Every structure is written in C-alpha cells, then in structure tokens.
Amino acid sequence: MRTKTLLLSLVLSVAAGLISHGCGEGNKGSSSTGAALDLTGARQGQTVGFVDVNGDGITDKVVGAPYAATRSGQTGAVLVYKGLTTGFSTIPTTALTGDDNLGYAVVNIGNDLAVAAIHGDGDDVSLSGSVAIYRGGGSGAIVKKLSGEWPLDKFGVALAAGDLNGDGTDDLIVGAPFNTNDPALYQGGAVYVFFGPDYAAPVKLYASAANKGLGWAVAAGDVNGDGSDDLVLSATGKVLVFYGSSLAFAPSINAPDIELTSAAAGFGKAVSVIGNIDGIAGGEIAIGAPNALVSLNTVTSRDVGSVYIANGSGSSPVNLDTATPGPSGPLITRLNGETLFSRFGSSITALGDIDGRGKPDLAVGAPMRDVDWNILSGTVYVFKGEDIAAGTPWANSSAFEGQVKDHSYGTSLVSAVLSGPTGTMNALLIGAPRSNAGTGGAAMVDPATGQTVAGGSSGGSTGGSGDCH
C-alpha cells in the first residue's frame, strides 16, 4: 500500500513564495560576480544538485534558476545554499552567474559540478550553449568551459557523468538536441562525451537516419556489469546503450550494444541507470515515457505517463511494448501513472538502497499530477527495488505531493547521502520550477522516512525558505 506523506516545511516555503510580493523588491541573495538577481519567473528548480562548493567538507544544495535576471542583463543563475551541520542555509549564500540561461541543467562530475547555460557562448561561437565545470571546493572557480558547435544547438539541455573509458575519472556527457550535422537531418541532435580529467577531444554522436532526436536525455551507469560505466541516450522512439570500455570508447550511433524501443509517447524523455534489481550483474535502465497513453478505468487517457524498467537482456532491438514483464527481463516492469495528464516519468533518479532490503530504489516525478484541487501541483513517487523485483512495485511505494496549484513538483530530482552530527541521511532534492508564475522553488525530503531537511525547501522571489528574508 502506498503511503502519502505531507511535508510541513514545504508549506512554509510555498507560503513564502505566495506572499513574496510583499517582501520588498528583488533578490536578497548575492552572487559570485556581485550581480544582483531578480528571481521572478526564474524557474528555480528546473534542475537541482548537491556539491561542496566552498570546500568545507559539507555538501551544499544547488538550485538552477535558468531564467533569473541579473542587473547586468544576463539571464540565468545557480543558487547555492551552504550546507550546515544541521541542514542548509535558508537563503542563497552564493549565486553563480555567467552565460545566458545558466542553470538549465547540472550534474556532478566527481567532486566537481557541471552547469549548463543553453544559450551560452564558446570561444569561436555564440549562442551555441555552454557548460561550465566548477571545481568542487573552489568557491565558484571554473576549471573548464565547453560549448556547442553551432548557434542555437542548445548544448547542455541534458547532462550526465560517468567513467566511460575506465580510467578512474568521470567523463561528461552533453546533449545538444538542436544540432544539425547533416542538412537532411535538420535539428536531429547530437550527444558529446568529454573525457575527464581534461575534457578534451570529445566523442561526437550525431543523428543518423535511423537514430535521430538525440540530445534530450542522457545517462551513465554500469549496465552490463563489466565495471565500466555505459552510455545511455534517448533517440526518437528508442533508448540506446553503448558499453563503456577501458580499451577505447568509440561508439557508433548506428551500432549500439542495446537498443530498446517503444511506441509510447515521450519514450526516453528521462533515462537513468538505477542499479541491480534482477540479481544479474549490471544495473537496470529506467526509461520515462511521460506522454504515454494509459488506460485508466477502461478509458485510454493521454499524458498519464509510464516508466519502463529494463535489464538490457535479449537480442536488440528489444520492443518493450511487446515484452512480457518478468524478473529475468528484458522488461522487468512497466509502471504507469495514476491520473490523466500527470506526466509520470518526466524525471527519474536512482536513490540507492534506502530501505536496506538489498536492492536499489528509485524516485519518479509526475509533475503535472493534480493533488486534490491543486491542479498541476505534481507528485514524486518512491518505489522500492525489492518490490519491483517481486512484481509488486506499488507495494511499499510512497508519494510526496506538491502543495499548491502549478507547483510542478518533481520536474527535476537528485539524491544524495548527507552527513550530519547524528550520522547520515538520505536526501531527495525535488525541483518545482513552475510555481508562482514560473518563479519556482525546491524542496528536500528523506525519501525513506518522509522527514524534511532544515533549509531544504526554498523558492519565491527571495530564493529563501520560510517567511520573507
């Protein structure tokens, strides 16, 4: 039976957002560049992350605000909330600013943080999109800046990291869904792999006639159990997996090691490698299809959404629509959303084994789900790996619900294990960028217990938590 958890601290952050117009003008946070921010319509929570920005050994909270406005005319910021021994700062302690729409996506690369600015610039190109890699502990120091190849490629819409070449250093994967490498495949998209630690000479995967629509979703993880991370990426109607290799990672877009297909609408808009559920070496692949048609009470309803969990077995291509779910795969299970237009599967994140039953668990966002009378408030579901393996994925699942209209709770997700004076705790950071006319915010819970984290929630025109700051 699924449990339903109410978040009291979340209510506080929402209240702060609703009354933010009475709290003075502009943003009270500071920026590493000294530029003040206007967070109205900033979409805080478009992406979320954890990293130790200031090098004090305590993880900080990171919230992307890609439509924040700076006084100097730039757009986009990343709000950093300093980690404390008990939670997080209630107001942004640092704001990273830079290229336009900075903060659209973030991902950890080891101890560093990669941040996408989807209209950023490169040395020889403008508006291509860029990704800045901030050194963990470097207090905002940029150690590398990468860019797309052509203007309006929207390089950085999707980010992931993993050690694909087995050298012990994570590599950065970047999606550029509007790249055009071949005029016949206009805006067919591209995926780039930049190898750490220097991120030079990337592998480039361009759209082909067989595989286009690249760059919208990417992930990395060890799917085949050989110890190297593998590259997972979405294409139109497909998810492709390319095995990593310590010899040479040189994938060809038309020769994936695994090809998973589905006709479900939006198949592949979110992908994640979630760990070993089936007991066979290697992690499973979770694939979101948030626009999928699902029959609810015998009525076929659109945008309900689904999540496919596959183990990569079988002869490619594997059609997951016709596969029979079972513990041996190739399809372990298909999870469907609960309500019309909930867009279940818009976001997915691995949680690790939070219930201690031996299998990895996962969180799934349904950011357009209505909660009571609050339309589009959104819901985040937590599923337990042990129950997925047993074929009863909803058995001990739990749901964390948005609290206000248009909250879009669960648009983005990221998890971490945080250390504190009383030990460690699991933390799930949840982005909700649409609340308050797109001003947005974020919330944090322990996905195992539902407990909130001090300073975990933030948003509104101040970017803070609680009442006016």
Added chain:
Amino acid sequence: MFNTIVIGLFLLCCSLGFTSGSMAQVLYDASNFSAAGRLLQPAPAGHVPGKDNGPGTGTHNAGDDCGVCHTPGGKAGNFVFTVGGTVYEDRTARRTLKNAEIILQDVQGNTISMTSNEAGNFWTFAELASNPCAVSSHGTTMDYLYTLSNGVCVPTVPSSDSRTWQYKAWVKYGDQVRHMATVAPIGGASATTARMGCSMHHAGMGSRGGLWGMKKDTLTVYPASNLSFKKHILPIFRNKCAPCHIPGSTTTRIATRSDIDPAATGTLTTVDYSNGQDFTSYSGSTVGAAVKKGIGDFTAGYQSDPDSSPLLAHTLLQSSGTVTHGGGGFWTTADGDYKAIRQWIAEGALP
C-alpha cells in the same frame, strides 16, 4: 472528402520579420487567403489590444503546448482555447515577453487581439470564421474539406470543424509588428477537436524557436572589426531567419482551394517560403530536390557596398513602411545586427 499523398514537408508556421505600422491595411477575404496571400501584409489596426484575452490568470506552464490540455476532452476541457501560446523577446527564447499583442484575422476579416501576461502567456476563447474552401494538410496527407458546385465551395464538414478555422497572425510590440506566414488552421490534420497551441512549435524547445516580438540585437555586443562568421554573424541568421530559411523542403502548407486549384484564382499559389535559401549555413545545402543558396552566396560583389547586399537591403525596415522581403523587415541601419553584418561583408564576408 478524399485523401491524397502530398510530397514534401509542409511548414506549420514561419515566424518572420517586422514591419512598421504605417502600411495600408489589407483585410482578408477569399481572394487573398492563399499561400501567397499569407506573405507579408500589414496588421489590422483600430481595435482595442487585448479585447479577446481569455479569462483567468494563466501564468502557468509558459512555453508548453496549451493545446494539450485546453482542448475538448483534454485535462482543461472546460476551458477550451481557440489559440494560446507564449511570447518571447526573441526567437532564442532566452526571456519571455510581457505586453506583446497577438493579432489574428480570419477569412471574413474578423480581428482577434490578445496580449501576453507577466509569464508571456496569451490565450483566447474567441471563435474564428470557417473557410468554406479549406483544405486540411499535414505531413503526407491532405483532405479536401469541400466539394465544388458550379465553381462554388460547398463545405463537407460543419463550420464547427476547427480544421476550417484559418487565420493570419501578427505579433506586435511597441511600434513594431511581426507577422507570421503559412499559419496552420486551428485544428490539426485529422483531429477535429484539436486547438492551436503555438508552443507546439514556437517555443524555447520548439522546432521553430520562440514566438517573438521584440526588435533587439541578437548579441549584446559586437566588435567594431574582425567579425567572425560563426561567432557573430551566423547567430543573427539562426535567430532571425531560421524559421523559413532552413534546409530541405519549405513549401507552404496547403490550406485552401486557391493553393491547389488554379481555376479558383487563375494562379497556382504554392510558395517556397525559403525562396531557395538556407541561412543556417554559409554555403547552403542540398537535400533531395531542395537545392538552396547560403549566406555566402549573397555577399560576393558587395564588399565595397555592403548596404546593397540583399541580406541587408532586402530586409531593411523602411521609413515608408515599404518592405520588399516577403518575411518583413528586421532592422534599421542603426541596429547592432545590421551594422555587424555590414562590417562583416565589408571585411570580405569570410566563412
């Protein structure tokens, strides 16, 4: 009604350039509601801006396709929009734009006006007139929604069929007006209940880029000299020209009898909205039968007189309101984008 396979890719919409407000008005009627008629025309005037704004606050989900929910049978089926969308400052969709006016005019000359709110959103419940000579085309299918009786169109679907609700559209911001071309009908190719969500294609993550309204330079700063094609010039063309001037087939969407039946008007009015030009690259492209010139093809011979290059002369906003570019004007000689292109041509227009 019958189905016909249509060869080629039809654009849903093309977001084009600006005009000033001084051109004489041309109201729609059956004679000009065709592919050619949907090229540059001045916007309707004399109405109250925002007179047809839909009720409610509507600050949610900027940039999403409104037609997904606000359609009959949709999640917001009790609040069915005729048209809805989001306006941005420019096509890159870096920022949304408040107080832009979105103007529609239907086949009977009725004007509908909406204004964008603080989230950039606009929507209306206003009805549009049904075109009795409508053709529904999308992708590879085409449905004639009329039969001919003594040369007169006799609709085969009721006037409530949203596929016959056709319109011309403009985006106005301040004293600038930008018009749209090859606009799709309210309904889709086969779904008679569908409604038009502009953001399906015209949004930050849409294939045509943001629906935009502000006349502003593409880049904040340009150097005075030594301009780079990739860093300074191509972004301008990708920002302002790419909706139409792209690789592949850009033949207008067939929307009405006069597009396909020369007997109706005496002229076959199918139009290539790119005019054989691909401005996503320096050297153009060849995709199947679509052979297109590139940006560099319009610079040779103009180094000593860059203002005369068609890239600039054809797209210049004239004080008289006269514009020769079918997609409208983009800039004055004082604008940064104009001056950057001018300088680049003067420096030899290198790729």
